[in-house]
Amino acid sequence: MHKLLLIAAMATLPAGACLAQSAPLTAPTAAAQQAALTVDQVTRHYADLVYAGYSDSLASAQTMQRAIQRLLAQPSEQTLAAARKAWLQARDFYGQTEAFRFYDGPIDNADGPEGRINAWPMDESYVDYVQGNAKAGIINDRQQPITAEALSELNEKDGEENIATGWHAIEFLLWGQDLSATGPGARPHTDFVLGKKANADRRRQYLQVVTDLLIEDLGTVRSAWAPDAKNNYRASFVASGNEGIRKIFVGLGSLSRGELAGERLEVALASQDQEDEHSCFSDNTHNDAIANARGIENVWLGQYRRLDGSLLRGPGLRDWVAQKNAALAQETTAHVRQSVAAAQQIPAPFDQAIQGQRSSPARAKIQATIDSLIQQSKDLAASAQAVGIARLNIVQPE
Template identity: 60%
Template sequence: MRIRSFFLALTIAFLQVSTSASAAQPDVSMTTVARHYAQLVHANYADTLAAAKEMQVSINAFVDAPSADGLAAAKKTWLAAREFYGQTEAFRFYGGPIDDDKGPEGRLNAWPLDESYVDYVQGKPKSGFINNPKFKITKANLARMNERGGEENVSTGWHAIEFLLWGQDLSETGPGNRSFEDYVDGKTANADRRRQYLRVVTELLIDDLTAMTRAWAPGGKSYGARFVQGGKESVRKIIVGMGSLSRGELAGERMEVALASQDQEDEHSCFSDNTHRDMVANALGIRNVWLGQYQRRDGSTLRGPGVRDLVAAADAPLADKTTAQLDASLKATEAIQAPFDREIIGGKNAPGRQRVQAAVDSLTAQSKLLVDAANAIGIQKLTLVQP
């Protein structure tokens, strides 16, 4: 009896340990990774929308009663909302709701922006839609004219709002310095139309962010619900998004092009001098998807199975190496100093250029490891956006 009891107790203890260990391990499969990704995407867009609505409140308060303090408050909320939107850019490049044939990505984040397309600029006091009384300022018209006749003819989105808040960046050491008096009747021509434009373009941004949040809402017939059912194909899309942002967009369009031209016009958020933070947010967004974790606006952290977990099950050293590279890329973008348009100036050995180049090199290495990671889990065909 004692021997039998001993083995019974031992068996129960073993089962308890096994059950506990099993519970500690996430249920990792193509489907569970796709499901958690959809939850993460929805959470990120929902946070972006909430932050953008706070920006809208500040902007509306400012245009209702223009003041220096009101303009400063509107700028602060724009910067805060960009921290969340930048992380969502890892959800692009595979024909999802943001950038399919009808997607609003171009309305939301197109750049560079020809300032004279929207408002007056130095030497052209009557330029732009704001100073054209024949142009009716509506959401439909702003959307219709966005990128019409040229990629730099940007009339909507984050950067149109940014320009209307900061104005042209004519300083080598700081951002644009638009006066609140541009919005005061009797102080600057067409102040009433400028107020209207800022209010309407912000409403359009809110509409587009609302559509993205709904597209990824769980359940029903949303894109997010269908995405979860995509299994391996959905995971392929996830990696395409991470890899394309890493190499083609962030390292390529946003860094290498600027390094080559040394031109302020190739700076992403040039009016506010917020480009360095855009890059950090992008790198963080890629890392979020890889790890399956995202820090929400309320400070809580959403965690679940990520691509890393799939790769770790197939090739643990590769998963660790890729994680380390993503961490290095994030640190490299954090090292880039503001203003970005001064970081890119000078010879090859200029400290700023070296900081930007280090980020380019790390992101390039990262994209190659992401391809290796995809191969490790049986995904061979990746159509990554190239510079």
């Protein structure tokens, strides 16, 4: 969902006392232990994290693409289940990359593909049939071409809920509407069998095209951060010094407060509406929240567990801030870890967890995650000030 960037003056915030029961802290990086860090070391390692994150997101999405190709070659309950599983696995790696957004970088600048990749919430009737309207959507309009160019033009046309591409369009095609209180959508595999469902040929074509477009867009963003290019975004970012540090803080603060705590959790908690759930068709919203919180933790610590299981590690914002205010860096680390732990406690399915009174155990766990994210955003603002950044452009809740 797109929001305006608002200028937020960051007032000085006290570090306060460390949490009494904080999670164990990871030891500082070797660079931080041996000598004072340079800004170039921090921005360079951040660029390494971004490239690794998008590389893993692309690789896992390509695995999903192959599973979808098998589904289309031989539709069955088994191939549909495998494609859904591959979507869920790929989604986890993409979710961690959302910490790299919100500062006019290659993912979401004026020409960036973020709107094609991850726009939401989605009016599913814009794409395919829904309960009560068997002829709804682009798929059932045989006059509408189904090409990457056409679907890109239709994405968010005449309304931001008119989502035609990206993760959630693929999700809807794999699961269908979520009409169950206890589980996700239950689209039958016969929707992709020629002759079994009206316009199955176009549904098959649509799923193929939007999956291929997602792969193309992820590859474009990955290339912008490639380490072996001289004129891409990464090269200018690494050379930008303190401006690069400012952008890293903007990304973390915006995801923490405006997007995750605000748009993805507070809005749904207040409305109690399934339509405000992020991954509503697959009932994966609770895992989306965990992945987003972990993405913030990755950048703050300078650590990322890769798709192959290896650990990429180097100087993160935590180390940079610790040189100026070790206590604040430690407290922020504790709150960042607390946010991940809180997100892991959000019950599934999310659309049922948001129901009932605010005092209900399930809603209380969502509220605890929101509260932790808000506190961590304040810590991040204080940390930015500690390293000389007085003003940030951060995404605020609408």
